[in-house]
Each structure stands twice: as structure tokens, then as C-alpha cells.
Amino acid sequence: MDNIEVFDSPGKGRGLRATKELLSGDVLFSEPPFAAVVFDSLADKICHSCFRRQDKLQRCGQCKFAQYCDKTCQSAGWKEHKLECGAIKAFGAIGDNFGKAPNENIRLAARIMWRLDKEGGVMSDMQMTSLDDLENHISDMPEDDLKELKVDIHNFLDYWPRNSKQHRVDDISHIFGVINCNGFTVSDQRGLNAVGVGLFPNLCLVNHDCWPNCTVILNHGKIELRALGKIEPGEEVTVSYVDFLNVTEDRQRQLKMHYFFDCTCEHCKGHIKDDLKMGGKVVDGVKVGACECEIHPCIVKQIKIYFIFEILESSHPLP
Ligand SMILES: [Zn+2]
Ligand SMILES: [Zn+2]
Ligand SMILES: [Zn+2]
Ligand SMILES: [Zn+2]
Known part of the structure; x- marks a missing residue:
């Protein structure tokens, strides 16, 4: 910089x-994203690794949710998908959520959390701020937003594996707040269509x-x-x-x-x-x-x- x-x-x-x-x-x-996910509405139309739109995608055999152009994209995305894969499978087996994957905010929050647990809040000297220092504006949120936040946190806790590191609800809220005011739309390869959301510190x-x-x-x-x-x-x-x-x-x-x-x-x-x-x-x-x-x-x-x-x-x- x-x-x-x-x-x-x-x-x-x-x-x-x-x-x-x-x-x-x-x-x-x-800057590459700290973490990014494909929108819920495009989950079966966009490659979950390279974010390109493809007519034919191959489904992850485990969670049957993530989709990829080919084996190359699947292996390239495995580092980010590995923990998520098991969690999506388990989430979809819970009664209320049967067959469903968690929404894009929850999937993004979890990807961020896993990365934080593994690498800490700053991943390179190119990153000028840690995620802890970003604003979450939760205290400014109106009632309706707070209700949604509560539902997301509830679902996040259903989704987050027991054998991953456990976090305080305050820390989870912080990540959701940061996503809410800083989440940036990711576009497809031509930069014209919004296909997902990511966090760029x-x-x-x-x-x-x-x-x-x-x-x-x-x-x-x-x-x-x-x-x-x-x-x-x-x-x-x-x-x-x-x-x-x-x-x-x-x-x-x-x-x-x-x-x-x-x-x-x-x-x-x-x-x-x-x-x-x-x-x-x-x-x-x-x-x-x-x-x-x-x-x-x-x-x-x-x-x-x-x-x-x-x-x-x-x-x-x-x-
Ligand atoms: Zn791809
Ligand atoms: Zn999978
Ligand atoms: Zn102005
Ligand atoms: Zn004008």
C-alpha cells in the first residue's frame, strides 16, 4: 500500500x-475477499469457487449444495468449503431446516469465523485493518433489523459445528453487523451482474x-x-x-x-x-x-x- x-x-x-x-x-x-459466498437465489447457477455463471455445474457430492464448474474449481474452493460442507449437511438434517442451507449472511458469517479462527483477524501486511476494529452499527439498528439479526444468530448457532471453536454471542453479532454495513456485492466475471456478497477489509x-x-x-x-x-x-x-x-x-x-x-x-x-x-x-x-x-x-x-x-x-x- x-x-x-x-x-x-x-x-x-x-x-x-x-x-x-x-x-x-x-x-x-x-484486494481479494476475506470471505465471499454466492447469493441464495443463484446457488445453483454460479460456481461457488470462481463465481462464474455456468449452464452446467457439478454438485458437491457431500452437501449437494455447493456447485462448481469442474474438479479444478472444486479443489480450488475446498479450503473454504471443507468445514462448511459438513455444517450445511448437518443443518439441512435439522427438522425445521429440512433440506435447506443457511442463508447467504449466515454462510458468509461462518466463512469469516472459520477464517478468523484459523488465521486471525489480519491475513497479510496488505490488510490495513483487523476485523475486530471494523464498525458494526448494531446500536444504530432499528427494531426490525434487530429482530432479523436475532433470527440470523439463532440459525447461525444451529449451523455452527459443535467441534469448531465456540464464540460469544457478542462476537457473532459483531460479524453480522460488519457484514450488514460493509458487505460488498461480488459480480460475475464481466463485472456486470451481482452474484454474491463478500467482505473486503x-x-x-x-x-x-x-x-x-x-x-x-x-x-x-x-x-x-x-x-x-x-x-x-x-x-x-x-x-x-x-x-x-x-x-x-x-x-x-x-x-x-x-x-x-x-x-x-x-x-x-x-x-x-x-x-x-x-x-x-x-x-x-x-x-x-x-x-x-x-x-x-x-x-x-x-x-x-x-x-x-x-x-x-x-x-x-x-x-
Ligand atoms: Zn468455477
Ligand atoms: Zn459440500
Ligand atoms: Zn452526500
Ligand atoms: Zn446528475
Whole structure:
């Protein structure tokens, strides 16, 4: 991590900032998931190891839940699936859960726990935070979310094997809370369809801005944080947790509901992008609307994101 560092972002807690100048398209970091799982709804359509969509998948003969492209993917995924496999089988044998696998949150929480038990909270020097230090926002959760959390924990305890290390309910809640506010959608090989959810510790440190200077893309199973424009040394790096094409009121509601904070970014304070007429203004060094056809700055940013996808597609031809 030679181009970013952790710092105390005023009013936001920990954040990441650039330590040198970065240009549009630059990769700030790339990171494999600490753990990731396929969505419940796609469990029989996506390979549980490489997250590719396949017409024909081979089922794990033991749990009959996990599915893989072939033997190669199955062996590659065995390290993560080994303990899970027996647990899924046992879970599906319990009366109420007959024939069912636990939901994606529970499967992800368990994968995280097994990994923590084996390797501890920090798996390499590339990881800038331990999982213990991440926020869980459980104290901010509304009643309904807390009810769901309780059900998940109950099912987790049914699922968690007796012969795995036993954890305090508080520690289990912490993991669910972290997943709830930091779980990141994993896309398929083309980066366009959401196929699962994973936890990426470094990404958890990147704060939100409604006018972000970075975007996250998925490249061969790893996420990459890429600059959307020039970033100065010392500048905080941000992504948008919600669709920045939404108007201020909608963004603020979503941020409050899912991430439990009131956004005070420049765009929210000034309701900046709500006004579709910004002709002549300079945003991110781009003069917007200087010609006859006014291009809204949001569209410019969106185009930049697609442009980065294009660069990727051409530099790494996908199968
Ligand atoms: Zn595969
Ligand atoms: Zn299995
Ligand atoms: Zn905002
Ligand atoms: Zn706009």
C-alpha cells in the first residue's frame, strides 16, 4: 500500500487518504475477499469457487449444495468449503431446516469465523485493518433489523459445528453487523451482474461521498479501487455507497437506512446535483456544458466508470 494510508477523517472516523498524486484510472489497491459466498437465489447457477455463471455445474457430492464448474474449481474452493460442507449437511438434517442451507449472511458469517479462527483477524501486511476494529452499527439498528439479526444468530448457532471453536454471542453479532454495513456485492466475471456478497477489509475503510473520487470494480475475483480523476496527496479517497445519480433526498434516506449516517458532503449540503442545469460550471476539472449540448457532470462521471471498464476489458481479455 504505497499510495494510500489510514487517517482520522474529521467527522467520519477512520478513512483512507492518498499519499501521492493519482490519476484517472489508477489502481489504489486491489484486494481479494476475506470471505465471499454466492447469493441464495443463484446457488445453483454460479460456481461457488470462481463465481462464474455456468449452464452446467457439478454438485458437491457431500452437501449437494455447493456447485462448481469442474474438479479444478472444486479443489480450488475446498479450503473454504471443507468445514462448511459438513455444517450445511448437518443443518439441512435439522427438522425445521429440512433440506435447506443457511442463508447467504449466515454462510458468509461462518466463512469469516472459520477464517478468523484459523488465521486471525489480519491475513497479510496488505490488510490495513483487523476485523475486530471494523464498525458494526448494531446500536444504530432499528427494531426490525434487530429482530432479523436475532433470527440470523439463532440459525447461525444451529449451523455452527459443535467441534469448531465456540464464540460469544457478542462476537457473532459483531460479524453480522460488519457484514450488514460493509458487505460488498461480488459480480460475475464481466463485472456486470451481482452474484454474491463478500467482505473486503480495506474497502471497509473507504468512506462515502456523494461525489466520489474513486470507484470499485471487480477484476478476476479481486476488487480494485480506481481513481475517477486526479487525486492530490493528502486527499481523502471516497466511493459512493449509493447510486450517485439519485437526488439528495433519496441518497440521504438510503444512507441513513443502510449505513446509519447523515451525509454532510458538499453535494448534500448544496443539493448540487439535484439541479440539472449546471451549464458552464467546472467539475473535476471538466468544463461542463460549455458547448451546445450540456453534459451533466453525473453523466461525465458515469461515462468515466464505463471507460475504466472498457480499459479493463481490452487489457485483460475475458474468457
Ligand atoms: Zn468455477
Ligand atoms: Zn459440500
Ligand atoms: Zn452526500
Ligand atoms: Zn446528475
